[in-house]
Amino acid sequence: MPIYEYHCPACDKHFELLVRSSTVPACPQCGSTVLDKCVSAPQPPGKSAGIIKRARARAAAEGHMSNYSQAERSKLTS
Numbered sequence: 109m110p111i112y113e114y115h116c117p118a119c120d121k122h123f124e125l126l127v128r129s130s131t132v133p134a135c136p137q138c139g140s141t142v143l144d145k146c147v148s149a150p151q152p153p154g155k156s157a158g159i160i161k162r163a164r165a166r167a168a169a170e171g172h173m174s175n176y177s178q179a180e181r182s183k184l185t186s
Contacts, residue, residue, distance in 0.1 A: 113146040122146070 113124050116135035125133050134141050 113148045114143040115146050116140050116143055118142065 110127065111124050112127050112133070113122065114133060114135070115122050116138060118140040119135060119138040121135060121137045123136055125136075127133050132141055133143055135143060
């Protein structure tokens with residue numbers, strides 16, 4: 109079920125709902141079914157393993173080892 113963002117003009121409330129295609133959304137505050145569907149900002153992309161690996165290697169090259177476990181530190185320094 110997708111999450112949609114709505115605005116209720118009757119009570120001026122903004123809210124999000126999980127909506128099925130057969131469901132008629134209603135305002136949780138006033139119960140109105142006359143709603144405006146809003147455009148939501150997209151979620152930024154997640155961090156891939158490659159991005160994390162490059163960032164950790166760069167940090168290690170600069171001497172920042174705080175993001176590595178003790179076992180990982182010993183592998184890098186030997």
